[in-house]
Amino acid sequence: MLKKSFEDYSIKKDLINFLNSYSILTDDEMEESWKEAVSNVFKKEDYYKITDHAVRVTLCKTHFRAFRISSSYIRDIDLERFNHDFQL
Amino acid sequence: MKFYTYFNDDNSIAFNVFVELQTTDPKEMNIAEVFNLANISNSEFGRSILSNDIPDGLKKMLSSISWGIRTYICYQDIFDSGLGSYEEDIDDVELFVRQICDFNRNYCYFESLTYLKEAIICLLNGNLLATMVLLRPFLELAIAEIYWNLKSYKKSSSQFYRWLLGDIRFKQGFTNMLDYFYSNCDALSLLDKSGLQNNKKDLKRIYRKLCSYNHTPILNESITSHAGNTGVKDHRFLSNLICLINEMLFHVNLIYLIKYPMTLFPQDIYRRFGYYNGPVGLFFDEFNY
Numbered sequence: 001m002l003k004k005s006f007e008d009y010s011i012k013k014d015l016i017n018f019l020n021s022y023s024i025l026t027d028d029e030m031e032e033s034w035k036e037a038v039s040n041v042f043k044k045e046d047y048y049k050i051t052d053h054a055v056r057v058t059l060c061k062t063h064f065r066a067f068r069i070s071s072s073y074i075r076d077i078d079l080e081r082f083n084h085d086f087q088l
Numbered sequence: 089m090k091f092y093t094y095f096n097d098d099n100s101i102a103f104n105v106f107v108e109l110q111t112t113d114p115k116e117m118n119i120a121e122v123f124n125l126a127n128i129s130n131s132e133f134g135r136s137i138l139s140n141d142i143p144d145g146l147k148k149m150l151s152s153i154s155w156g157i158r159t160y161i162c163y164q165d166i167f168d169s170g171l172g173s174y175e176e177d178i179d180d181v182e183l184f185v186r187q188i189c190d191f192n193r194n195y196c197y198f199e200s201l202t203y204l205k206e207a208i209i210c211l212l213n214g215n216l217l218a219t220m221v222l223l224r225p226f227l228e229l230a231i232a233e234i235y236w237n238l239k240s241y242k243k244s245s246s247q248f249y250r251w252l253l254g255d256i257r258f259k260q261g262f263t264n265m266l267d268y269f270y271s272n273c274d275a276l277s278l279l280d281k282s283g284l285q286n287n288k289k290d291l292k293r294i295y296r297k298l299c300s301y302n303h304t305p306i307l308n309e310s311i312t313s314h315a316g317n318t319g320v321k322d323h324r325f326l327s328n329l330i331c332l333i334n335e336m337l338f339h340v341n342l343i344y345l346i347k348y349p350m351t352l353f354p355q356d357i358y359r360r361f362g363y364y365n366g367p368v369g370l371f372f373d374e375f376n377y
Contacts, residue, residue: 005278006349015350015370022360033362041364053358057375058109060363061165065105068164072198073101074191077182 106161109375114158119150120212122157123205134212149330156337157204160230162376163341166348167194167237168369183249192252196236200229207333216329217301217311223336224298228262230340231291234347235265238272262295275349291339294332351376 006012025033034056038047041063050056096102106124108117118138120126136142137150186192203226210218236248251258260268270276270288300309307313315322345351354372361367 002279002345002349003352005280006275006352009275009278009349011274012349012353016353016355019355019357019360019371024359025362030359030362033365037363054109054111054375056363057358057373058107060358061109062105062107065107065164066103068167068194069103069105069198071190072192072195073103074186077185077191079181079185 108158111375116151117154117158119154119157119208122154122161123208125205125209125212131213133214137212146327146330149327149334152334153330153337156334156341157208159341160204160337160344161201162372163344163348163351164194164197165376166351166369166372167197183246183253186249187245192249194233195252196229196233200226200233203229211329211333216315216325219333220298220301220311220329223333224295224302227291227295227298227336227340228265231262231265231269231343232260234273234343235260235268238269238347242272263292266291269343269347273347275346279346287339287342290335291343294336294339297332 030053034050035048037056037060038044042059047059050059104124106122108114120134120138137146140147142150203222207219207222207226210216210222236245236251240248247258251260266288270284276284300306301311305311311325315325350370351372354374354376357366357371357373
């Protein structure tokens, strides 16, 4: 019932349109994307061998959730380093 | 385990992340498994309520709590990346940095999960008063998460960060946060008004109930007057507590669903963006439920 109420929600429509503006990746492109994820994010040689989509998604989700929780608890900020990096 | 091995010796701060991914219909998990507490030696009481040798009504209720927690854990996947707009002319550099880097953006949500987990640990150890006491901050933080998110989009996130860094002028009461949500969440216009009023009323009622155990309780509110001072001896108190947790999770999950209606429309985001180039949050994937 709730789902029906939100069928015509403008934000839902906008988000689905945004998603549909990207074409569906081919299997080769998905493989390429996994290689990039291993090389840029996970940096673990063993991960190249993983072929199961569900396992890959689990690893991505784990990484993403870990990033979210750790960034939510940042207490001290090195302002000097920040100013240097952003040349403020 | 020896005492000193319990602590991190390098002063690092560790975070546990729990992810479940179902490729078939999701299976039942008990409340200890949901928080990966299976290896924690619960009390005899904990082992008995996790066993099959309990009344069917209690079993059903605990199962419902487990689903409620799993649902709540899933919401972190749909949170968007930023905390709305920020003030460019802000004179506090640290505040400005936190705003533009979106640091701490889901602090309230993750802190609420900590309280919920601790409440479940207490429950499994038969510490019902401690369970009850921990549920109030859980509820406050769960509502604070959506309040600050909404407020930050409608105005700016500076008040959130000022509160977060200790400026008590920006601390919000539970009722204020809830009222603000019901007056400002855009998705509410599509829903049945009377149902929403009930949701709001129920959340306030649950909160009032929880408050009794956080402030000087009067005789009728005292757990000792209901259950004695020798541990769990009153099954009515236990069943009331279990019902309260179940009801609270239902209403919290409902309010999150209203805030993030895209949870009802999962998408195959990986096929569109690859494994790590997609938008932050906004969608549930096909493995969320």
